[in-house]
Amino acid sequence: MSKTLTFNAAALATLGLALGSCQPNIEDNHPAATAGAADFTSYVAVGNSLTSGYADGGLYNAGIRVSYPAILAQQFAKTERGPANFVQPLFDESKKDGSGYLKLVNSFPTTGPNAGATVAAPTQPTPANMFLGEQLAVNFPIVSLPGGNQLAAYTGSQPDNLGVPGISVLSSVSALTGGLAPFGYINPFFERLLPASERFTKDYVTYIGQKNATFFTCWLGSNDVLTYATNGATNAPDPVSGTVNPFGDLTDTTRFGAGYRAILRTMTRNGTVKGAAANIPNVTNIPYFTTVTVGAVAASFKAINPASPGVFIQTSSATAPVRLATSADLLTLTAQGYIAAVVAAGGTAPGSLPTSPLPNKYVLDASEVSAVTARTTQLNVIIAKTARQYKVALADMSAYFTNLAAQGVVTDGVSNSATFATGNLFSLDGVHPTPRGYALIANEWIRNINAYYGATIPTVAPNDYRGVLFP
Amino acid sequence: MQVKSLLFAGGALLAGASTAAASGFQVNLGGQKNIGMGGVGVALSLDNAAMFYNPGALAMVRGNGVQVGANAAIARNSFRAESGTGDQRQLDNTLVTPVNFYAAFGPKEGKWKIGIGAYTPFGSELHYNKQWEGRYSLTDINLRSVFGQLTGSYAITDKLSIGAGLVVLAYGDVDLQKDIPIESQAGAPTPHITLHGKAEQKLGYNAGIYFKPSEKLSVGVSYRSQIDAEIKNGDVRLRDVIASTGGKFTATNFSATLPLPATASIGFAVMPNEKLIVSLDANYVFWNKYRTLDFAFSGNNGYGGTGSNAVPGLVGGSTTSSAKRYYQDALCFRLGGQYMATKELAVRVGGFYDFSAVKDGYVSPETPDADRIGLSAGFTYTFAERFGVDASFLYEDFMKRSQTQADLLDNGTTDRVAGTYKTRIFVPGIGLFVKF
Structure with missing residues (x-):
């Protein structure tokens, strides 16, 4: 018996040693990252807020760091022709929260339907709430530009992420507006990037033309319809400053086409530099327009006054300037706060x-x-045609977002949707994605770039990027 | 992580009740001698583990005896997610030690025999890396169970015997954990939920017929009933719930039921001479009973407050959860042999091919099942004709198995993670017996 046991002990010891190397390896189909026909050694991103990493109603370092161009650059770097670095226009770390951004802030009702529960609501940083503890880059004393407060200037070399929140195709090319209202003076996000001497003279197309890209992405056009849409399709003068946004209407197709061609001509150096363009997502199915519904507002009115016939809205129609809203009318995310504020001030609920x-x-x-949807479709036709003309890949973000809005997307067991806040894809402004949303956008870019240029750039795991943060 | 073979489940609780060994979350570590022969046993009367493999054969086991066996199941599991870097994840290694015990008594040269047995058909654990891609599907599973069996067997003739056992799920518990995909502003840890519960004691049965028409041939059939493992009032344990989302996580208890399917087996054995036995078994497991894994939540931890908007019994805003399993019936073929090298030493070898119970596109982290090959060897050394030691070693190699996110979307199974699983299991085991 002792013989047998000795034998077993030896066998087990041998086995133990052997097991150390017994981890199975899954080797197959893990292709190396390759650039295909593209050359990412100098990657430049052109675009608006979506490109800058804007989220939660603000531009701030944490968002900039997970902008889709930053994710793309990180993934491009895994190929044999990736960028050595990718410069982003970050704010100084002492002012890392940039323009300031919305956060969910808890309240603790002791009465009412939520008594005893903790309730979170999106809250803007203001002096009253100590700016939510954010370290803003807003200059003091405050300098008001038409498009917002002036921000601390960016002092580094010209960034590779050239995304400017608010920029549209129309406002990119000053010739289209006869040199009217240079965007570097109107818009604080562009102003901070430009040397003081250039703020009144240099338009965006000139600014981006300074870069020598070997590859670029271009996602412009949303603000040619979005600014108009998010203002309820009005372009009324600002109630405080009295100024009218010269770029606040739907951009006409003629000037959009001229502007878009100028931009792609500039970035491709007349069709010789490779790149990718994306079209304009439908802006009417984002949470900004789907969260506050006519039905919900009507129900809240009925709860107070059972005889309430519904929600009366002001429309742009000359014949029926006021009518009862239907489910085909969209209310903005800001409508709820506005109604609540008026009521709280003792007014009649709007x-x-x-x-x-x-x-x-x-x-x-x-x-x-x-009107917004029709114009979006027209502009997307121009984008597709121009992309073909300059031989760049086209990412159909319109189709991607439509699908996202309709079905959501599941990422490694996590259900994400276009629902405000809890859906995790859209940030608290209801328009711009969360980091997870941007990661999905980056993956969609990669899918299209891989297909067009025969590259094998790996995608990222969306769950590595956050959704909405809850307090 | 571990293993699946021994493991399984979804939630599960107990699967082990169905012992036969095939696929899904069954285990086939019923007896050390059988393990060394690829898990055959339906047409054999080697020892008292017959009451596990075919109670009809127990009456044909020579002499009375007591035996114990223990196994160390060491699994190595790798996973590579479809998303992201594609880096391979290795599951934290754990050791699971299924044991078995049998004792049988009957009059010398009598026609009947009664026996008791206990076994741990699965004591399985899987601990995935904390940051693995499927953490919102599962991070940890730990299942334990102890089954008891009271068996009677009667030899109608010296060629034909029958037997039946009353099986009790004497103890079973489950601990399932996963992360909740909600993130905190404060950088607090990811919320985490643990479902922990004990299974109700439940009864089942097994039965079998053993026929040995000649010295050179034996056949057997056996059947083990389905047992529904039921957890009532299990604990819902929530960790790091974010205050403003507390209203969606108000449950304190859960209930769930897992069908442990019936198994039918048939076996043949030939004994060309006195020293050699070669046996072939087939098991058929009625896995298709496992359709969905459903949880119902209840209780109120007060996170939702006391107002009219407070809803009790919620996990993630819902009072129930249902995950598709849609298992398919699974077959397993086993082949094994024993050779008496000397009067004291028996050596064994065997193997099996086991078809997965989990359909393509339905693989979930608690049961990363796949078709698998098993190879085993073992020996017994007997002293003084009364005492003996059994040793066995089993190696299982799972086919590499992949599913894509598109597969998951097609099947409506996106609650799990797309990627490739690969598992190997090593099960050294040892047993001791005494006969009298």
Whole structure:
């Protein structure tokens, strides 16, 4: 028996040693990252807020760091022709929260339906709440530009991420507006990037033309319809400054086409530099327009006044400037706060009576939805045609977002949707994605670039990027 | 992580009740001698483990005896997610030690025999890396169970015997954990949920017929009933729930039921001479009973407050959860042999091919099942004709198995993670017996 046991002990010891190397390896189909026909050694990203990493109603370092161009550059770097570095226009770390951004802030109701629960609501940083503890880059004393408060200037070399929140195709090319209102003066995000001497003279297309890219992405055009849409399809003068946004209307197709061609001509150096362009997502199915519904507002009115017939809205129609809203009319995310604020101040709830309709800027009525959607389609035709003309890949972000809005997307067991806040894809402004949303966008770019240039750039795991943060 | 073979489940609880060994979350570590022969046993009367493999054969086991066996199941599991870097994940290694015990008594040269047995058909654990891609599907599973069996067997003639056992799920518990995909502003740890519960004691049965028409041939059939393992009032343990989302996580208890399917087996054995036995078994497991894994949540931890908007019994905003399993019936073929090298030493070898119970596109982290090949060897050394030691070694190699996110979307199984699994299991085991 001792013989047997000795034998077993030896066998087990041998086995133990052997097991150390017994981890199975899964080797197959893990292709190396290759650049295909593309050359990413100098990658430049052109675009608007979506390109800059803007989220939660603000531009701040944490968002910039997970902008889709930053993710793309990181993934491009895994190929044999990746960028050695990718410069982003970060704020100084002492001002890392940039323009400031919305956060969910808890309240603790002791009465009412949520008594005893903790309730979070999106909250803007203001002096009253100590800016939510954020370290803003807003200059003091405050310098008001038409597009917002002036921000601390960016002092590094010209970035590779050239995304400027607010920029549109129309505002990129000053010739299109006869040199009217240089965007570097209007927009604080562009102003901070430009040397003081150039703020009144250099337009965006000139600015981006300074780069020598070997590969670029271009995602412009959303603000040619979005600015108009998010203001409820009005372009009324700002109530405080009285100025009218010269780029606040739907951009016409003629000038959009001229501007878009100028941009791609510049970035491709007349069709010799490779790149990829993306088209304009439908802006009417984002949480900004789908969260506050006519039905919900009508129900809240009915709860107070059972005889309430519904929600009265101001429309852009000359014949029926005020009418009852239907489910085909979209209310903005800001409408709820506006109604609540008026009521809290002792006023009549806007929308509850024909004599106090919900103002036009909080409503995208059915005809305006049609107009915005139709123009988006027209502009996307121009984008597709121009991309073909300059031989760059086209990422159909319009189709991608439509699908996302309709079905959501599951990422490694996590259900994400276009639902405000809890859906995890859209940040608290209801328009811009969360880091997870940007990661999915980066993957969609990669899919298209791989297909067009025969590259094998790996995608990222979306769950490595955050959704909405809850307090 | 570990193993699946021994493991399984979804939630599961107990699977081990179905012993036969095939696929899904069954285990086939019923007896050390059988393990060394690829898990055959339906047409054999080697020792008292017959009450596990075919209670009809127990009456044909020579003499009375007591035996114990223990195994060390060492699994090595790798996973590579479809998303992201594609880096291979290795599961934290754990050791699981299924044991078995049998004792049988009957009159010398009598026609009947009764026996008791206990076994741990699965004591399995899987601990995935904390940051693995499927953490919102599963991070940890730990299942334990102890089954008891009271068996009676009667030899109708010296060629034909029958037997039946009353099987009790004497003890079973499960501990399932996963991360909750909600993130905190404060950088607090990811919320985490643990479902921990004990299974109700439940009864089942097994039965078998053993026929040995000649010295050179034997056949057997056996059947083991389905047992529904039921957890009532299991604990829902929530960790690091974010305050503003507390209203969606108000449950304190859960209930769930897992069908442990019936198994039918048939076996043949030939004994060309007195020293050699070669046996072939087939097991058929009625896995298709496992359709969905459903949890119902209840209780109120107060996270939702006391107002009219507070809803009790929620996990993630829902009072129930249902995950598709849609298992398929699974077959397993086993072949094994024993050779009496000397009067004291028996050597064994065997193997099996086991078809997966989990359909393509339905593989989930608690049961990364796949078709698999098993190879085993073993020996017994007997002293003084009364005492003996059994040793066995089993190696299982799972086919590499992949599923894509598109597969998951097609099947509506996106609650799990797309990627490739590969598992190997090593099971050294040892047993001791005494006969009298």
